[in-house]
Amino acid sequence: MQKVIPQDGLRRLINTTKIHYHLSMYTQQDLQTKILAIDEKIESGVTSTSVDGTTVAISIAELRTERDRLNTMLDQYRKRRPTTATIYLA
Numbered sequence: 655m656q657k658v659i660p661q662d663g664l665r666r667l668i669n670t671t672k673i674h675y676h677l678s679m680y681t682q683q684d685l686q687t688k689i690l691a692i693d694e695k696i697e698s699g700v701t702s703t704s705v706d707g708t709t710v711a712i713s714i715a716e717l718r719t720e721r722d723r724l725n726t727m728l729d730q731y732r733k734r735r736p737t738t739a740t741i742y743l744a
Contacts, residue, residue: 680727682731685724685728686728689721689724689725692717692720692721692724693721696714696717696718696721699714700712701713
């Protein structure tokens with residue numbers, strides 16, 4: 655028997671679930687590019703856009719949280735210590 659989750663409950667479940675990303679998902683350059691693109695959107699101050707009659711609302715707060723998440727991922731790259739030696743155990 656499948657459990658049916660109402661649409662509002664599903665949104666709450668998705669919004670409250672924390673997702674952990676691995677460092678291999680994005681390169682350091684990809685993260686920097688994404689952060690710069692988000693910064694440009696935030697600085698522009700545009701809150702909605704319309705393309706072919708479809709209007710999309712842009713939440714500045716959501717962009718800021720996404721930027722913060724990407725910054726923490728980028729910080730993980732910066733905190734990694736370089737490998738000083740390798741050991742061959744064969």
